[in-house]
Amino acid sequence: MNRRITFIQAVREAFQEEMRRDERVFVMGQDVQAGIFATTSKLVDEFGPARVINTPICESASVGAAVGAAMTGLRPVVQIMFGDFNYLAMEMTANQAGQWHYISDGALKVPMVIETPSGARGGAGYGHSQSLEAAFILPPGLKVAVPATPYDAKGLLKSAIRDDNPVLFFEHRRLLPQRGEVPEEEYLIPLGQADIKRVGSDVTLVAVSVTVHKALAAAEKLSQRGIEVEVIDPRTLVPLDKDTIFQSLQKTYHLVVVEEGRKRGGFGAELAAIAVEEWFDYLDAPVQRLGTISAALPYSPVLEAACIPSEEDIVQAVLRSLGQEE
Amino acid sequence: MNRRITFIQAVREAFQEEMRRDERVFVMGQDVQAGIFATTSKLVDEFGPARVINTPICESASVGAAVGAAMTGLRPVVQIMFGDFNYLAMEMTANQAGQWHYISDGALKVPMVIETPSGARGGAGYGHSQSLEAAFILPPGLKVAVPATPYDAKGLLKSAIRDDNPVLFFEHRRLLPQRGEVPEEEYLIPLGQADIKRVGSDVTLVAVSVTVHKALAAAEKLSQRGIEVEVIDPRTLVPLDKDTIFQSLQKTYHLVVVEEGRKRGGFGAELAAIAVEEWFDYLDAPVQRLGTISAALPYSPVLEAACIPSEEDIVQAVLRSLGQEE
């Protein structure tokens, strides 16, 4: 396994493999034929415009159409160009897609994926930069994938497409061009399986999406100071692999959680709450949560950077957790 | 102060007083002239159809219109008939109303209120029964009011209308017909001030909206067993009066939080996270969170009741908190 491809290529391969494997799979969204961020580029050449459908600019009706198609036996992937725009389709996602399987007592299934590039990357401004994955923890019936590497992206997207539930698949814009090892052979990554991205014994650091990389960098720095951080990437926020995190905590007794989404009401809130509710005896210190401040994201890269958690913020949070703050 | 009026009347009085006081205040929404749940009934007789505006059935554009009106000097209150429908307007609320004050560096203000009856009341079904207030904790720039009594409703709505920020004002459907004491004289309740609904020394029980009443009933039962519960009604989720809760915790060292919204990703998550992050040394036991299960709300009242937290669930949670579970 030493083929290194970009996150974009990994996602595109997942599309290709799943669309070849199952003719019920199709993609729709704005400019998916050209592939505005390249994840769907060229698919139309192989699968034709009937399965790679450019939609009008309407996120709500596009997600609605995916819901209807999914209920009647197809497996749509609908692309929402920026994660922020998911709020436009919130009704269809949170009130409809996630609820009909349950209230129909299983008579309906809604196997669909929302593929959605998102996150801050310096200079995109308030409504093209948010990480909103945490908004999908509250609504029922949804799954939420937040891959941090090309390998995870491919394996998770393939599972998401095969899953019988609506899955949100967030792709951080800063990760899209990054490269990573992806095997030639087919593989799947189950939804709900965390990945220990770095083994450590002193602190359990749970990091979401792009912050996995900041967490790993912070861990290296801390290692030089003799602190060994275990970095866990949950890979999906729903379902959440609590076991892996708990196992780590039983070793470290210290928990830090970092995400690029806003801290208030974010994923870290849910994880910290689980910790204090279920793992109380394994907490030797306050849980540290890191996330973006509760404000709109300003445009100027220097301001944006100050709003979102940095590598140094993570270092400091780990030190705080250990009572070694500077 | 021994006038007892309904929650509906209290809300209507708030409208009347604020509309008399400030001609910039107006109400819009579906059937607000007739007053579908009566909070706005008769307002049109006094203030005319220019200030009590029936809108077409479109929650997104109605909230959008309120945003535009608010930015240009008016103080709209837009009624969203059921809390669930707020997801239809999520883009306007979360991405626009809450963000422009900040990114305009203060040049724009968005003084508006979303008044929204909501919650489970037996037999309204999946999309007319949810308590979605927690969905507005993550987005920036919003305030969230969750009154539990006629007194609080009136005082909070008046403050919400005068506030220069967008405020969501949730009215639990089961509370609307309930009566409570409301003085004749004018009063305001600041947003961000919790209310200790019952003093106690053993456990701090934070309860949201309709669950305040269940919490009080549970507290009475527990009192008969010698357990004195302090029931705190935060009254607003954002801003959150952390001080009052922390003061209570410094006395009780035990925290239970209950809401009718879903537990996963709910308000309880944020509060439990704050507790384990900031009040670690004051927690003698795991925080107990109660909320609705992460499923669509089923129609049959017997099923619905099983999904949402009951008085007995609260009793048990308090006992669990004290290590006295049965």
Add this chain to the structure above:
Amino acid sequence: MQLEDDKRKELYRKMVTVRLLEKRVEQLVTAARIPCSGHFGLGQEAVGVGICGPLRYSDYIFGTHRGFAEYIGKGLTPREILSEYYGKATSLSRGRLGQHLLKPEIGIMPLPSSLGSEFGMAVGTALSTKLRGSDQVTVNLFGEGTAGQADFGPSLEMASLWQLPLVFVCNNNQYVELAHYRNVVATEDIAPRAGAYGIPYEIVDGNDIALVYGATAEAVSRARQGEGPMFLEFKTYRRCTHYTGDPGGYQPQEEIEIWVQKDPIDRCRATMMAEGMWTEADEQAMLASIADEIEAAVKFAEESPYPDPATIYEHIYA
């Protein structure tokens, strides 16, 4: 397309079933036997029943909150409806759906509680049949007030752009909750909005079951043959209040009277009798049989057990 005698009798029976069932449900709601409120369509039965006339079970319909007519029309039975309304374990959803009736096996698709959230879904089912190469048709029925909802235009756009087998049906019953529709709808007719998206449309008397059937049959057959979407607006009138909790009073008595004269059931019966295909004896026999069916359904629902609360943990994920 012509309404054949047998079909006319079938639709007539369904209209009467709807009317009697609605009355019965109203009593049961008022008596608090049924926990939800009821939304009825007194006087507009021909729309929901008539549009289902030309449909196959395999065709999809998205109905309305005032939808006894289309649900009976598409083949749901009073027993299925009542067991859902009662929230009993014997209902198709074991008590989960309530008024959000659903039966995908006969093409009855979700009724979202948020009005208009079906617009996108209906595009989706029509797109799905097109992609699957099936000749199923989707019918999306909605009120003139719901046509104000956000996804209305986009669904017209998509249906037109992709030439989907999708028939839009606007039931214009002239009221939107507690106000006349012109209070919140800018134009007298809704249908021309579809025209502006390139979708052919027709405005039809919704109180004449033959016209409703005929217009729908044509639109459905066009759609089935791949000739794309069509938009039908049926003019009718809601003679009852918005829902069981609404005391009414805002509809002028004279207005109601006019529409009593145009009652779709009376008109259908008169036509059948004039044509000699229906007798008073037929009428009495039918009424008795419908009453039996409804009472048996009430009894069934009443006697059915409530669902076991433990079932709430089932089907949380597929």
Add this chain to the structure above:
Amino acid sequence: MQLEDDKRKELYRKMVTVRLLEKRVEQLVTAARIPCSGHFGLGQEAVGVGICGPLRYSDYIFGTHRGFAEYIGKGLTPREILSEYYGKATSLSRGRLGQHLLKPEIGIMPLPSSLGSEFGMAVGTALSTKLRGSDQVTVNLFGEGTAGQADFGPSLEMASLWQLPLVFVCNNNQYVELAHYRNVVATEDIAPRAGAYGIPYEIVDGNDIALVYGATAEAVSRARQGEGPMFLEFKTYRRCTHYTGDPGGYQPQEEIEIWVQKDPIDRCRATMMAEGMWTEADEQAMLASIADEIEAAVKFAEESPYPDPATIYEHIYA
């Protein structure tokens, strides 16, 4: 309404300013001096500039992401624009807005990042002026692709229903991102959709500044006099790619050529010269003065400091 000589010169200068400024911004984005991407409107300058011609500072405009024309048109200066694009402390928002230009004092209202989220807001500003008894007019400008967005129809409905002082302007530049608009828009014209909501409309050559100005002046004056909304569709063409990151290639060269011939700036200059109100000397003087203005603005933005990160905690709530 007629375009007077002075006004024509003013609008001409603004169009040229837009063209030169866009070119300069493109260089600065490419050179990574400006951190955002750039969306330009080469060849369609007459629309944004022209519609602002009849507007007062107190009138509201909701512009577009491709909006140098309307922002310059409404009175924003290159210096104000560039300091925002650079994200500098000297910008009106102290670095917060970026491409989401805003200046409420001169009626430049929010440009939401989500296309179409201005529809509701524009209804709101128009409703606000009506309730306040002011004679301000709101102009809502958007692309033909954005007309597919959900709140488009509802905003037409509300504007028509309430007879708001709201002028809808569709800039139909024939492309929606990387595809011809007919790939995602069902009809050749957008304007008749407004007609179906009872709003009068006009379809106008968007490359003739006098026509753009005249049609808008009439619609604005109607609105100002309380005669309600109007819808204008300007036909034009985007001769550049969608944005700085788009290599293009999907627009046929012949198509572009045709529109080069219809260039609004060339046409305006030719008319002015034919009418004897503009000389080559005027042209050279103007070009030099605009270039100076832009270079001064670049210099100002370049030399301005970045905002202090500590400011992120200011104005979180009002």
